[in-house]
Amino acid sequence: MSGKTRLRVSGAMLSGGIVLLALAGAIQLAEAGRAPRGGTFRVLVSPDGYDAVDPAQAYTAASWAVLDTSCALLLRRPDLPPPAGYRPVPEVAAGFPTVSDGGKRYAFTIRPGFRFSDGSPLTARNFAAAIGRLRNPAVNSQAAPFVKDVLSARAVGANRLVIRLSASSGDFLARLTLPFFCPVPLGLPNDPEGIGAPFSGAGPYYVSSWTRGGELVAVRNRYYRGNRPQNVDRYVVRESESPDFSGPVREVERGEADWFAGNPGVGIPIRRELIARYGVNRSQYFVQRAPNIWYLALNSDRPLFKNNPRLRQAVNFAVDRTAVLRGFGPLYGDPTDQMVPPTVPGFRDAKLYPLKRPNLTRARELARGNTRSGKAVLYVWDVPAFRVAANVVRGNLARIGLAVEVKVLPPGVLIARAGTRDEPYDIAFIGWLPDYVDPASFLVLLDGRAIGTRGNPDLAMFNSARFNRELDSANRLQGDARSRALGALDIRVVRDDAPVVPLYHTNDHLFVSKRVGCIVLNNYAGTLNLGAACLKR
Numbered sequence: 001m002s003g004k005t006r007l008r009v010s011g012a013m014l015s016g017g018i019v020l021l022a023l024a025g026a027i028q029l030a031e032a033g034r035a036p037r038g039g040t041f042r043v044l045v046s047p048d049g050y051d052a053v054d055p056a057q058a059y060t061a062a063s064w065a066v067l068d069t070s071c072a073l074l075l076r077r078p079d080l081p082p083p084a085g086y087r088p089v090p091e092v093a094a095g096f097p098t099v100s101d102g103g104k105r106y107a108f109t110i111r112p113g114f115r116f117s118d119g120s121p122l123t124a125r126n127f128a129a130a131i132g133r134l135r136n137p138a139v140n141s142q143a144a145p146f147v148k149d150v151l152s153a154r155a156v157g158a159n160r161l162v163i164r165l166s167a168s169s170g171d172f173l174a175r176l177t178l179p180f181f182c183p184v185p186l187g188l189p190n191d192p193e194g195i196g197a198p199f200s201g202a203g204p205y206y207v208s209s210w211t212r213g214g215e216l217v218a219v220r221n222r223y224y225r226g227n228r229p230q231n232v233d234r235y236v237v238r239e240s241e242s243p244d245f246s247g248p249v250r251e252v253e254r255g256e257a258d259w260f261a262g263n264p265g266v267g268i269p270i271r272r273e274l275i276a277r278y279g280v281n282r283s284q285y286f287v288q289r290a291p292n293i294w295y296l297a298l299n300s301d302r303p304l305f306k307n308n309p310r311l312r313q314a315v316n317f318a319v320d321r322t323a324v325l326r327g328f329g330p331l332y333g334d335p336t337d338q339m340v341p342p343t344v345p346g347f348r349d350a351k352l353y354p355l356k357r358p359n360l361t362r363a364r365e366l367a368r369g370n371t372r373s374g375k376a377v378l379y380v381w382d383v384p385a386f387r388v389a390a391n392v393v394r395g396n397l398a399r400i401g402l403a404v405e406v407k408v409l410p411p412g413v414l415i416a417r418a419g420t421r422d423e424p425y426d427i428a429f430i431g432w433l434p435d436y437v438d439p440a441s442f443l444v445l446l447d448g449r450a451i452g453t454r455g456n457p458d459l460a461m462f463n464s465a466r467f468n469r470e471l472d473s474a475n476r477l478q479g480d481a482r483s484r485a486l487g488a489l490d491i492r493v494v495r496d497d498a499p500v501v502p503l504y505h506t507n508d509h510l511f512v513s514k515r516v517g518c519i520v521l522n523n524y525a526g527t528l529n530l531g532a533a534c535l536k537r
Contacts, residue, residue, distance in 0.1 A: 035231050035518050039535035043237040044248040044257045050216060050237055053207050054194030055182035056133045056141040062261040064179045064524040066218055066237060069531040071182035071201035072114050072226060074127060074161070075173055077437075077522050079228065079532040082343035085522030086291065086437040088173050091226065092122060092183070092202075096173070103168030103476065110159040115223035116185060117200035124155035126183035126202075131163070133190060134180060140192040143180035146435075170475030170482055174438035179524070204230045204531055213239060231518060231534035237261075246270055249511060258513045258535070259528055265509030268329035268385075274511060275330055286510040287331050288521045289343045292433040293442060294333070296378075296393070296501035297418070297459035304372055304426045311370040312498035316353045317363035318400045319393060325504055327388035333504035339442045340490040341505045346439040346483030350491040360399055367400040375403050376426040379418055382408040390429060419456040428459045431506075435524070439486035443471060446499055462499035 045062040052058040055067055075088040075096075090096060094109040114122035131153035134143045151164040165172065175181075182201040189195065197216070200206035204224045210216040216237040220230050240248040240260070245267060248260040264285075265271040278285040296319070298305045298312050305312055321335035337353040340346060353359075376397065380390040387408060394404040404427070409417065418428040434441035448463020450456065470492070474485035494502060508521050510528055517536045520529035 035229060035534040036537045037231055037534070039232050041232045041235045041259070041516075041530070041533060041535060042257045043235060043530070044240045044251060044260045044262075045237060046248070046262055047239050047243075048213075049239065049261060052194045053197055053199045053210050053216075055130065055179050055184065055201065056139050056143060057192075057194035058179060059142045061524055061527045062237065065261060065527040065530050066207065066216065066235065067179035067182055067201065068524070068529070069203055069205040069235065070199065070207055070218060070221075071179055071203045072122060072224075073177060073179075073181055073183075074108055075176045077177050079520055079529055080522065081520060082288070082291070082437075082522055083345050083347075085520065085529075086343065087345055088177050091228075092127075099478070101164075103170075104165045106163045106165070106172065108161040108163075110161060112159065113225050114202045115221075115225075116202045117198070117206035117221045117223065118185075119223050120185070121158075122183055122202040123158040124161040125158070125186060127161050127181075128153045128155045129186055129188070130182060130184045133184065133188065136190050138190040138192065141180070143178070146175055146178065146180060168476060170477070171436070171438045171440050174436045174441075178436055204228045205235065228531055229518075229534075231532070235530060249274070252511055252513050255513050255515070258516050259533075260511065261527055263509055264511040265331070265507070271509065272330055278511075280331065284512055284514055284516075286512075286519055286521065287507045288510075289334065289341065290433070290506050290508045291341050291344050291437045292431060292506055293336070293339055293341060294429075294431040294503045294506065295339065296503065297428040297430055298499055298501065299426050299428070299459075299461050300463075300499055301421070301461035302424075302426050304376055308370055308372070309497055310366045311372075312501075314363045314366035314370070314400055315397065315402075316494075316498055316501050317359045317366065318396050319501055319503070320358050320396050321355055321503055322357065323392045323396075324389045327392075328385050331507060331509075333506040335504050336502045338490050338494055339445070339500065339502050340439050340487060341442070343505075344437055344439050344442070345480070346485075346487035346490075348484075348487045348491065350495070352491065352495045358396060358399075363400045367402075371401045374401055375405070377424060378404050378406050378427040378429065379414050379425045380406060380408055380429040381411050381414060383411075386429060393427075393429070416454075418459045420454045421451065421456065421461070430459055439483055439490065440471070440475060443486060443490060443493075446493060447471060460499040462497070464493075464497060464499075467493050467497065 049062045051060045051063050072092050074093045076091040077085055078089050092111055092114055094111045097106040097108045110124045133139050134141045134147045149166045151166055153163045197207045197210040205218045206221045207218050218235040242248055249264050251257045252260050274285050280287050300306050325333055335355040380386050390406045397404050417423050446462050451458055470489050474489055477485055515536050518532050518534040520532045
């Protein structure tokens with residue numbers, strides 16, 4: 001995130017870690033050229049679930065799922081299950097960029113042969129124009145935080161793109177996989193209302209028609225010569241008339257649609273029913289670990305935890321992570337003791353704290369003489385399952401001498417208040433889902449240099465000079481070396497400094513009609529990789 005990804009938390013982030021071997025098999029089938037071709041893939045979205053065709057304006061999961069099919073990016077996520085599906089690979093770029101000037105200059109060579117749906121060639125100028133629109137205040141793009149450090153993007157001839165940053169940023173390549181960076185035809189207006197259809201980003205498909213609030217149609221780009229699949233003939237996206245999740249799920253179940261671009265596991269009863277009826281990762285209901293984290297932020301600005309790493313470690317040993325998860329129903333998530341999720345490159349399982357049951361002996365040993373006032377205030381969402389989880393935490397900490405007062409708040413209120421300096425909480429129960437997958441996007445939650453008066457992503461108010469140096473050092477590396485260094489830093493800071501109590505990673509849940517095949521879940525916010533999907537004959 002490098003300080004640029006906005007805080008995204010969702011009560012719909014429901015999970016339970018399951019390896020999707022079936023998905024790998026589906027992709028092998030597609031790669032071997034045996035995926036069925038043809039047909040219309042029907043997508044349902046919630047009311048207002050599709051917000052824009054313009055890549056500078058689109059910022060919903062459904063919009064990004066369609067843009068992923070219609071855009072040919074410099075770097076993209078490969079059509080593979082995670083973690084391989086979260087490692088950026090060159091698409092229109094002929095290879096990874098040449099990086100110089102201390103990590104501030106990126107030079108890309110553009111691969112020839114890509115064309116927009118009208119036949120015009122895709123060149124470096126189209127990428128420069130796209131980034132220029134994101135940076136233009138007149139467009140008022142929601143991508144502005146992601147290009148805040150971009151000083152310029154210019155084309156050098158037809159096949160060379162040079163991007164200059166104000167400072168080195170280890171996550172820049174991961175950011176470039178976002179649909180915001182979709183190339184655009186030259187001469188698009190800088191309109192804050194965005195552009196409409198038709199729209200092509202030189203990908204396998206293009207949006208041929210769209211009516212806001214109505215139907216969207218995406219069809220094959222006949223000029224596409226890349227290596228991404230074009231399995232179906234077209235995608236048709238329409239809004240569901242149902243005010244809740246059950247309606248569109250039933251439409252998919254009846255075969256009236258092929259996929260609902262929402263989380264069918266948002267409600268425990270319907271999740272339990274679908275699992276019982278269809279099983280998991282067999283044919284229609286799929287579950288996969290999501291790249292997110294739920295954790296307790298221990299406020300290091302307050303007297304209880306300030307300069308008190310032994311008590312912070314004690315809390316990590318005392319919390320019953322399995323019991324915390326129990327109230328969220330089946331396949332909600334997997335307990336964890338690390339911030340970086342298992343599906344993210346760089347993760348290494350270090351077994352820092354107990355996951356199945358607390359180690360009260362060790363917790364009491366660490367807490368002895370360090371409980372200070374013996375009182376803590378815990379902020380938690382005003383949602384039934386989270387209230388139950390908070391009561392589990394309260395009971396756990398009572399056993400090491402801490403009396404916890406639970407304060408329930410609406411989600412938005414909790415985020416705003418806990419992100420304010422001097423807010424009187426000691427513990428905040430919070431979740432984090434970054435816009436793009438990178439190990440640093442989880443560790444920046446502990447970068448105290450971002451702490452200000454309000455709007456702080458570092459809810460632990462943790463500011464360690466050592467951690468900041470180690471984070472900067474890891475970010476100066478490239479590729480797998482960088483991921484490994486960040487994974488090692490995740491282990492060290494949670495083990496030694498313990499500014500947070502990682503609790504669990506949640507799952508993405510996906511429900512499709514019985515005719516859908518070639519399933520891959522590596523898209524944005526848990527959505528289906530539409531471009532890889534196929535329809536069974």
